[in-house]
Amino acid sequence: MKVVYAATPEQETHIEELVEYIYGEIFPRYFTDEEIVKLENLNVLVHNDDNYNGTLKEAFQLISSLQALIAVVETVKDEEILLSHREIFEKNVKTLDEFGYSFPFNIEQFRAPKDEIISKFSKAANLYLA
16 A cells, blocks of 8 residues: 655645746747637646646656746746757656646747737736736
């Protein structure tokens, strides 16, 4: 018999927050609103597989992978893409895929952000815009 620990509600919430951050802060820099709607319809970063059982270890791996992807994308927007960036990106995309979270991008798609970010997916700059 094997004992496994379930992910905490806080971990599950943090996974959702990281996905929201990617949709609200990262994607609007690189994709139009129409493209982001298509990504939502394609279930990008939406759990759609039975490979994720909600264990403590799996939740930690998902959180780590999402955080690593965010860090790499935030880094390569201002720097040259190094082999280490590419390896980290690909490893974490693979981890997400193993748990049923689709992230069908390559690192080059996050190289050159748009100059102006006006998107319905971005968070409001202040309360009056919300």
